[in-house]
Amino acid sequence: MIDLDFDKQGGLVPVVVQDAADGAVLMLAYMNREAFDKTVATGLATYWSRSRSKFWVKGESSGNVQRVRDISIDCDSDTVLLQVEQVGGAACHEGYRSCFFRKVAGDELQTVGERLFDPKDVYDK
Amino acid sequence: MIDLDFDKQGGLVPVVVQDAADGAVLMLAYMNREAFDKTVATGLATYWSRSRSKFWVKGESSGNVQRVRDISIDCDSDTVLLQVEQVGGAACHEGYRSCFFRKVAGDELQTVGERLFDPKDVYDK
Numbered sequence: 107m108i109d110l111d112f113d114k115q116g117g118l119v120p121v122v123v124q125d126a127a128d129g130a131v132l133m134l135a136y137m138n139r140e141a142f143d144k145t146v147a148t149g150l151a152t153y154w155s156r157s158r159s160k161f162w163v164k165g166e167s168s169g170n171v172q173r174v175r176d177i178s179i180d181c182d183s184d185t186v187l188l189q190v191e192q193v194g195g196a197a198c199h200e201g202y203r204s205c206f207f208r209k210v211a212g213d214e215l216q217t218v219g220e221r222l223f224d225p226k227d228v229y230d231k
Numbered sequence: 232m233i234d235l236d237f238d239k240q241g242g243l244v245p246v247v248v249q250d251a252a253d254g255a256v257l258m259l260a261y262m263n264r265e266a267f268d269k270t271v272a273t274g275l276a277t278y279w280s281r282s283r284s285k286f287w288v289k290g291e292s293s294g295n296v297q298r299v300r301d302i303s304i305d306c307d308s309d310t311v312l313l314q315v316e317q318v319g320g321a322a323c324h325e326g327y328r329s330c331f332f333r334k335v336a337g338d339e340l341q342t343v344g345e346r347l348f349d350p351k352d353v354y355d356k
Contacts (some may be wrong), residue, residue, distance in 0.1 A: 108335055114281070115240075122247050122256055129254025131247055134310040146335070156239070178331035179340060181323050185259040187331040198306050206303035206312040210233055210271070215304060 108146075111184040112139060118154060119186055123197065126175040126189040132197035133205040135164070137186060149174050151188055168228045170194035196222040199229070233271075236309040237264060243279060244311055248322065251300040251314040257322035258330040260289070262311060274299050276313055293353045295319035321347040324354070 110119055118136040125132055135153040137145065141161055144152040148163075151172035155162040165171030172190035179186060198205040200221075207219030235244055243261040250257055260278040262270065266286055269277040273288075276297035280287040290296030297315035304311060323330040325346075332344030 107338060108340065120245050120259060122259060124254075124256055129249075129256075131249055131254075131256065131312055134245060134247060134305065177335040178343075179333050179335065180259065180330040181325050181327070181332070182330075185330075187256055200306050202306070205305040205307075205310075207306070208304050210302040210304065213232060215233065218303075 108142075108179065109183055110139070110142065110179065110186070111182065114184050118156070119184055121151075121153065121186040121188055123151065123172065123188045123190055125192055127191070130204055131206060132172075132190070132192060132203070135162075142186070145174060145188075146177070151190055164197075165193060168194065168196075168199070168223075170196055172197070194222075199225060201225050201228075233267075233304065234308055235264070235267065235304065235311070236307065239309050243281070244309055246276075246278065246311040246313055248276065248297065248313045248315055250317055252316070255329055256331060257297075257315070257317060257328070260287075267311070270299060270313070271302070276315055289322075290318060293319065293321075293324070293348075295321055297322070319347075324350060326350050326353075 117138050121135045121137050123132045138154045141152045141154045151164045153162045171193045176189040201223040202219040208215040209218045242263050246260045246262050248257045263279045266277045266279045276289045278287045296318045301314040321328050326348040327344040333340040334343045
């Protein structure tokens with residue numbers, strides 16, 4: 107079993123999610139032990155939703171699943187890096203490719219990403 | 232002032248650090264409001280060390296500072312992405328380029344990164 111330090115964040119570890127194709131950072135999510143094991147077993151990124159307090163197979167609503175290509179662990183064993191194939195191209199629930207679609211420009215945030223879908227069309231059906 | 236949600240993690244936000252040159256994910260660290268403001272003001276990545284409970288200008292011991300090229304904020308405003316120029320080439324205190332130098336291979340971790348320096352030569356002087 108892969109040794110991970112879940113104690114620093116009450117049973118969770120942060121997970122950096124990167125597009126395996128070009129290295130773009132898509133999102134940050136969280137896993138508990140079981141979500142990590144499910145991810146390894148199924149090859150589909152599975153997180154623990156802090157806001158909904160439940161497992162969350164990424165893409166179960168939108169169809170934009172993440173097929174796991176590689177899993178790395180950091181030096182302190184308290185952070186996971188997933189390299190994924192992002193099906194559908196958009197990881198963010200707001201319809202952007204990456205959740206990091208806003209760049210700091212002075213005192214303001216500038217939207218730099220292109221919206222690939224309208225959330226209303228995906229989640230409010 | 233850039234609006235960030237520090238409440239979810241007791242005054243801190245996680246910060247994904249990526250090499251601006253080729254997109255490699257180097258490390259995950261944490262900032263409080265003041266560390267974020269110092270980073271913006273100085274252009275040098277400045278974190279809050281959870282283990283030492285103090286500000287930490289990355290590279291102050293090793294010389295491997297991180298010059299900030301871009302700062303992005305995620306959709307929930309609870310995670311920061313820094314794109315940096317990693318001086319010295321190695322971000323990890325264990326001497327590897329990235330803290331994510333171990334890849335999951337079945338039930339084991341396989342070291343995939345190349346060690347660029349020996350920590351004893353840098354920190355134990």
